[in-house]
Amino acid sequence: MARKVQFQHKTNGNGNATKKRTGSSSSNESVSNPGSPVRSKNEKMNGSIPEQPAQTQNEYEKKKQTFITRSIWTLAMIGGFFLAMFSGHIYILFLITAIQIISYKEVVNIAQVPQKQKNLPLTRSLNWYFLGITMYFLYGESVIYYFKHILLVDKVLLPFATHHRFISFMMYIFGFVFFVASLKKGHYKFQFTQFAWTHMALYFIVVQAHFMMNNVFEGMIWMFLPSSLVITNDIFAYICGITFGRTQLIKISPKKTVEGFVGAWICTIAFGFVMTNILMKYKYFICPVTDLGANIWTGLDCTPNPVFIAHPYQLPAWTGFSRTFWIAPIQGHIMVFATFASLIAPFGGFFASGLKRTFNIKDFGDSIPGHGGMTDRMDCQFIMGLFSYMYYQSFIAVYKTSVGSVIESAIVGLTIEEQIEVVKGLSKYLYNQGALTEKSLSALTSALPRR
Structure with a gap:
């Protein structure tokens, strides 16, 4: 005799009778509540093994494996970062470059439509072309600014250094013209969306990450300290949130709480004070880069x-205490850095969360096993790096004439004859200071052409 099968989503007026008729059916056995008499009786009669314990075991093993993978890669990333930082500034610059490229790739990929790309094979090439041009422009600006005393005296590199911005602009214009020429009927919306999306990714990732590189040139502390503040804030936001978090902070990230937000702020400030007092004792961290070959063992001077x-800072008389404290100005600035890392930088993460929800994805990619994509780990770091550079240049940097600036002014603003006179004048000055011998001065003077 055939038995009727009742689908769970269908109901009728005899709902109770239907439930009684189908209560012992095999279709309902699979959806019976755990521990129900019907299910227990049938399992004993059929000798079947309950599925719930097996599912629980599989879920536990999956979480355990994820935790192990995440922990291993966390330690690997921390170890790799410190190894690069202690090995020298050039390795940190390579690391930032790799982060830029990987993050850009992840963000651009989430807006790709493979089916349309088959008909527009040059779309992806243009994405990478604009990345290359942007990096050429930004890297060139940094190299010219910090190493102009090397570039401007080289016969081959001089034209590239003096015309760098025009060269970069023309290369961008070439890409722009190529994009317009490649527009294809029926795909206009997709192509312009890709064009806008590419430029958004360039600004939010490549441009912001570039300023992290400038921070390295100004001194390792201006890169390491802001990055460590963001990481510390993220850790303590999680700890404080699960400990006494009650009030939701923002809807786009439901797990974030006001209590965790404020608690992490306080902890980040305390961490900033301690870390600053340690780093400021080592010139390797506080000195600007003058030698890209330097490392933690050779140091900088x-x-x-x-x-x-x-x-020295004397407590006011009204406090009733007569005590002098020695405080470095950086200890006041670090409060600003810690506050930004705690109250503003997390919104970079919220922005990334909103972006992922827009495209209905969990992570930007799978570049880092157990962690998701590189962008998932760097979303707050980019905006923090940009802030650090702007704040440093506005309130901390000491502007003075550099060798590169003097050479640039002489090359750009003086004629060849005037430059020769400058060399002669400097030669006489160095001779009077004892830096040149009379023989060296005579040889130099006679070798230079006369006006």
Whole structure:
């Protein structure tokens, strides 16, 4: 005798009778509540093994494996970062470059439509072309600014250095013209969306990450300290949130709480004070880059920025305490850095969360096993790096004439004859200071052409 099968989503007026008729059917056995008499009786009669424990075991093993993978890659990333930082500035620059490229690839990929790309094979090539041009422009600006005393005296590199911006602009214009020429009827919306999406990714990732590289040139501390503040804030936001978090902070990220937000802020400030006091003792961290071959063992040498020099501070008389404290200005600035890392930088993460929800994805990619994509780990770091550079240039940097600036002014603003006179004048000055011998001065003077 055939038995009737009742689908769960269908109901009728005899719902109760239907449930009684189908209560012992095999279709309902699979959806019976755990521990129900019907299910237990049938399992004993059929000798079947309950599925719930097996599912629980599989889920536990999956979470365990994910935790192990995540932990291993966390330690690997931390170890790799410190290895690069101690090995020298050039390795950190390579690391930032790799992060730029991977993050850009992840963000651009989430807006791709493979079916349309088959008909527009040059779309992806244009994405990478604009990335290359942007990196050429930004890297060139940094290299010319920090190493102009090397580039401007080289016969081959001089034209590229003096005309760098025009060359970059024309290369971009070439890409723009190529994009317009490649527009195809029926695909206009997709192509213009890709064009806008590419430029958004360039701004939010490549441009912001570029300023992290400039921070490295100004001194390792200006890259390492802001990055560590963001990481510390993220850790303590999680700890404080699960400990006493009650009030939801923002709807786009439901797990974030006001209590965790404020608690992490306080902890990040305390961490910033401690870490700053440690880093400011080592010139390798506080000195600007003068030798890309330097590392933690060779070190760097410079006159420290006044922000790292402690000054006496006397407590006001009304406090009733007569005590003097030695405080470096950086300890005041670090409160601003920690506050930004705690209250503003997380919105970079919220922005990324909104972006992922828009495209209905969990992670930007799978570049880092157990962690998702590179962008998932760097979303707050990019905006923090940009802030650090702007704040440093506005309130901390000491502007003075550099060798590169003098050479640039002489090359750009003086004729060849005037440049020769400058060399002669400097030669006489160095001779009077004892830096040149009379023989060297005579040889130099006679070798230079006369006006």
